[in-house]
Amino acid sequence: xxxxxxxxxxxxxxxxxxxxxxxxxxxxxxxxxxxxxxxxxxxxxxxxxxxxxxxxxxxxxxxxxxxxxxxxxxxxxxxxxxxxxxxxxxxxxxxxxxxxxxxxxxxxxxxxxxxxxxxxxxxxxxxxxxxxxxxxxxxxxxxxxxxxxxxxxxxxxxxxxxxxxxxxxxxxxxxxxxxxxxxxxxxxxxxxxxxx
Amino acid sequence: xxxxxxxxxxxxxxxxxxxxxxxxxxxxxxxxxxxxxxxxxxxxxxxxxxxxxxxxxxxxxxxxxxxxxxxxxxxxxxxxxxxxxxxxxxxxxxxxxxxxxxxxxxxxxxxxxxxxxxxxxxxxxxxxxxxxxxxxxxxxxxxxxxxxxxxxxxxxxxxxxxxxxxxxxxxxxxxxxxxxxxxxxxxxxxxxxxxxxxxxxx
Numbered sequence: 001x002x003x004x005x006x007x008x009x010x011x012x013x014x015x016x017x018x019x020x021x022x023x024x025x026x027x028x029x030x031x032x033x034x035x036x037x038x039x040x041x042x043x044x045x046x047x048x049x050x051x052x053x054x055x056x057x058x059x060x061x062x063x064x065x066x067x068x069x070x071x072x073x074x075x076x077x078x079x080x081x082x083x084x085x086x087x088x089x090x091x092x093x094x095x096x097x098x099x100x101x102x103x104x105x106x107x108x109x110x111x112x113x114x115x116x117x118x119x120x121x122x123x124x125x126x127x128x129x130x131x132x133x134x135x136x137x138x139x140x141x142x143x144x145x146x147x148x149x150x151x152x153x154x155x156x157x158x159x160x161x162x163x164x165x166x167x168x169x170x171x172x173x174x175x176x177x178x179x180x181x182x183x184x185x186x187x188x189x190x191x192x193x194x195x196x
Numbered sequence: 197x198x199x200x201x202x203x204x205x206x207x208x209x210x211x212x213x214x215x216x217x218x219x220x221x222x223x224x225x226x227x228x229x230x231x232x233x234x235x236x237x238x239x240x241x242x243x244x245x246x247x248x249x250x251x252x253x254x255x256x257x258x259x260x261x262x263x264x265x266x267x268x269x270x271x272x273x274x275x276x277x278x279x280x281x282x283x284x285x286x287x288x289x290x291x292x293x294x295x296x297x298x299x300x301x302x303x304x305x306x307x308x309x310x311x312x313x314x315x316x317x318x319x320x321x322x323x324x325x326x327x328x329x330x331x332x333x334x335x336x337x338x339x340x341x342x343x344x345x346x347x348x349x350x351x352x353x354x355x356x357x358x359x360x361x362x363x364x365x366x367x368x369x370x371x372x373x374x375x376x377x378x379x380x381x382x383x384x385x386x387x388x389x390x391x392x393x394x395x396x397x398x
Contacts (some may be wrong), residue, residue: 023376028225029309074285077303078277085270111269115307117226124300168388170395175388182380189375 007139014143020118021151022188024125027118031152032177041156043102045149047091047110049142052119054087055080056141059123060134080123081114088114118148154184207318207330224310228342229379230301235358237297238346242339244283244302246332249311251279253331256319263320272315273306280305310338348382349373 020026027048034044059080067073092110095103103110113119122144131137158180167176224245231241252275263271284302287295295302305311314334319327347357353373355363372378 025226025230025376025379026304028229029223032225074281077281077284077306078274081273081277081306085273112309114269114273115309115312117304117307120307121226121300121304124303128300170392171384171388172391175384175391178380178384178387182377182384185376185380186372189377 003135007135010136011139011143014140015147015150016188017191017194019147019151019188020121020144021148022185023192024121026121027116027148027151030112030116031148031155031181032174035152035155035159035177038153038156038160040105041152042149043105045145045152047095048113048116048118048148049145051084051087051091051113052122052145052148053138053142054090055084055119056122056126056144057134057138058083058087060126060131060137060141063127076127080120084119084123085114118144151184155181158184203326207326208333223313224308224338225383226304227301227308228345229376229383231298232342232346232349232379233353233374234350235343235346237294238342239339240287240291240294241298241301242335242342244287245305245308245310245338246335247283248276248279248305249314249335249338250328250331251282252276252311252315253319253327254324255279256315257322257324257327260320268316268320269312272312276311276315277306310334345379345382345386348386349378353378 014020018024021028021031030044030048035041062079062083063076067076067079088111091113092103095110122141126137126140131140155177159177162176162180171179227241227245231237252272255275256272259271280303283305284295287298287302314330318330322330350357351362352370354369355361355367370378373382
């Protein structure tokens, strides 16, 4: 029971309290770039969730099974980025085969998932927090993806409304998105301290 | 970036004004927001990016004729990851405190879009000299933006710049500026201001 409780807490913590986008500034580029329309934002969230789950668990395994026993921590970053690039390639091929319209609509953003800091960031944070159980690493990776999807969908919903409002000309585009993001962050700060 | 043969002078101008990474291209947002709560970490971050940018630009420029189109992004990332490892180990050895403050944001330089974007747009098409100059000035432009943002936030959050108090006695610090909120809103307003200036000019 205790184990389930810990996993559940870890999940809630990474989705809401320690949301990567709002508290760690990770994944800001797609967060600003793809959040124009809700359906695309959701698709992007799903793709990132898949890659992040794969990458998070794989890098944990590589770290604990290969790098640490052999004292190869120096090559950690190179290994991480290779795993992520591979996972992205996989998703890209899968989407192109089975969901061509979605693949078309992503365009350049799909390969850019490789350089999505949320993914590499999460792998690094799992390492930094010293997560020592495989289940917890897997739950954290999946939760991070869900948290990212949540953030980008909220943002897309707001931006769809925002396109009807009268924004000062020089604030159009990225500036107003950043300011909105700031206010959203403020809202999510209410959850801080809920869980350690 | 339409013309393939850019000169060193173009690179200087681009890095310092027309293509300032953060403000004009909206690239490299994550470190920009994350490390700018105070000036010192921002400066360290800027210099690390400068180092990685110059080195990766030079290496990419050296191997530009060997690159296969579908593998080039991977080659860029691997080159960058190598130099970031060097920078990270250097920081950990010589400024352990700063390395702790920056935490995972140093390795995150690997996925900083600025570096890949410069490798793609400049270094893979130009000679070593131009690439190196481009790296240096892009890095300087990035560092300057980081420092401006960090000074605004540090002054408002704790009333100091580089730990030297600059505000008057009764100044009440804005705690919010230290937090993510301050980062997002300050950068948003800064971008708006730059847009305002450019719109006025043209």
